[in-house]
Amino acid sequence: MTGGSYDVAIVGAGYVGVPLAQTFADAGNRVLLIDVVSELVDALNRGISHIEDVPSSALEPHVSSGRIVATTDYEQAKHAHAVLIALPTPLTKQREPDLTYVERAAQALAPVLQRGQVIVLESTTYPGTTREVVQPILESGSGLKAGVDFHLAMSPERVDPGRTDWTTKTTPKVVGGIDAASTEAAAAVYRKAVDTVHEVSTPEAAELTKLLENIFRSVNIALVNELAQLCDRMDIDVWEVINAAATKPFGFMPFQPGPGLGGHCIPLDPYYLSWKAREFDFSTRFIELAGEVNNNMPYFCRSVISQALNHGLKRSVSGSKILILGVAYKADIGDCRETPATKLVELLQKAGADVSYHDPHVPAFEGLRSVELEPEAYDCVAIVTAHSAVDYGDIVKRAKVVVDFRNATKGHEIDGKVWKL
Numbered sequence: 563m564t565g566g567s568y569d570v571a572i573v574g575a576g577y578v579g580v581p582l583a584q585t586f587a588d589a590g591n592r593v594l595l596i597d598v599v600s601e602l603v604d605a606l607n608r609g610i611s612h613i614e615d616v617p618s619s620a621l622e623p624h625v626s627s628g629r630i631v632a633t634t635d636y637e638q639a640k641h642a643h644a645v646l647i648a649l650p651t652p653l654t655k656q657r658e659p660d661l662t663y664v665e666r667a668a669q670a671l672a673p674v675l676q677r678g679q680v681i682v683l684e685s686t687t688y689p690g691t692t693r694e695v696v697q698p699i700l701e702s703g704s705g706l707k708a709g710v711d712f713h714l715a716m717s718p719e720r721v722d723p724g725r726t727d728w729t730t731k732t733t734p735k736v737v738g739g740i741d742a743a744s745t746e747a748a749a750a751v752y753r754k755a756v757d758t759v760h761e762v763s764t765p766e767a768a769e770l771t772k773l774l775e776n777i778f779r780s781v782n783i784a785l786v787n788e789l790a791q792l793c794d795r796m797d798i799d800v801w802e803v804i805n806a807a808a809t810k811p812f813g814f815m816p817f818q819p820g821p822g823l824g825g826h827c828i829p830l831d832p833y834y835l836s837w838k839a840r841e842f843d844f845s846t847r848f849i850e851l852a853g854e855v856n857n858n859m860p861y862f863c864r865s866v867i868s869q870a871l872n873h874g875l876k877r878s879v880s881g882s883k884i885l886i887l888g889v890a891y892k893a894d895i896g897d898c899r900e901t902p903a904t905k906l907v908e909l910l911q912k913a914g915a916d917v918s919y920h921d922p923h924v925p926a927f928e929g930l931r932s933v934e935l936e937p938e939a940y941d942c943v944a945i946v947t948a949h950s951a952v953d954y955g956d957i958v959k960r961a962k963v964v965v966d967f968r969n970a971t972k973g974h975e976i977d978g979k980v981w982k983l
């Protein structure tokens with residue numbers, strides 16, 4: 563280990579960086595957690611966590627023992643054997659990769675880069691980012707050479723916020739370096755804290771691995787979303803069909819239709835690959851088609867609501883009181899990033915509906931506040947995200963009309979009252 567007092571420095575105290583810091587600290591490593599938001603750093607140094615997956619009770623002991631130190635000072639990274647960059651990689655308005663955060667971090671790290679250090683990019687990005695974007699910034703800013711003076715690798719984050727069956731420690735970690743020595747050095751860093759490390763030959767392979775994982779989900783979700791629209795026309799219960807197909811013990815993996823794709827990964831990551839593929843005169847048709855199908859779901863859901871009001875109450879959407887039940891991007895969390903609820907609320911308001919929402923995890927959303935759950939006060943209750951805290955049988959009993967986009971009312975269906983995808 564190069565001189566210095568930290569086993570790892572982690573850049574980015576977010577939903578990836580804080581669990582990563584805890585995982586390394588739990589394994590006895592000294593961790594430096596770097597973030598540009600000083601309020602966050604101050605709170606972390608008081609043992610206060612802002613990340614749901616890492617309660618303050620798990621963080622505090624590491625802070626008081628000095629095992630985890632937070633700072634806004636990139637200079638401190640020179641005291642770390644390895645530096646793991648876990649920063650957001652959003653899209654621009656034109657749906658193109660936005661590497662600003664990663665580039666800024668590399669520019670801040672370059673002047674303090676030390677011989678023998680191991681630098682790893684964890685952010686989800688297109689194949690080539692580590693070698694074509696991060697490496698030149700680190701080399702030009704330090705005068706050091708990757709693969710000669712320092713190791714450079716890519717290891718995609720696989721954090722699923724809210725999940726408890728797989729953690730940062732137990733989820734296998736893929737690692738790919740710009741050369742064999744970098745792969746080995748980076749793998750050795752992760753083996754200090756993560757149970758399983760899977761080595762690949764290049765950072766490009768590691769970058770594409772993560773994109774494949776998420777594109778796989780986006781395409782398969784689009785498949786069942788397309789099927790849901792066909793089943794609506796054929797009067798077949800798409801949920802029954804998927805559940806039946808899921809009885810096949812091999813060669814099938816069930817996905818569920820829904821009001822569209824939300825979250826900070828699945829809706830965005832595929833566009834990182836389609837953007838890069840264009841450089842190779844290649845069009846990633848599955849990605850584009852999946853995006854079209856998934857992005858159309860809020861529009862389809864609006865028409866399902868319109869049909870339910872029409873047939874159930876002889877009412878139009880215009881002038882109807884509609885309660886959206888659940889607006890977070892997925893069940894049992896409060897994250898609303900890219901949630902399809904945003905587009906659906908907008909479409910219903912444009913159609914003249916009086917839209918309210920109730921979400922036990924989301925107190926405020928799109929200028930609205932979560933209302934008390936009184937189904938009878940509305941013409942229609944639309945289940946957009948099915949949090950487990952809600953009693954859907956009671957909703958069906960009390961509501962005039964229920965539109966269920968998540969099969970949450972399974973077993974409570976009442977003809978003429980409950981409409982489903």
Ligand code: SAJ
Nearest residue numbers: 719720721722783817818819820823824825827828891892
């Ligand atoms: N969704 C469906 N139908 C499905 C599954 C999901 O409509 O069958 C929707 C969800 O409602 C949500 C969106 O897709 O709006 C994304 O859901 P997700 O289950 O993929 O959850 P995410 O976005 O939190 O994805 C994360 C990803 N983790 C990382 O990127 C590290 C993904 O790779 C994981 O596979 C996923 O969690 C997971 O398995 O839960």
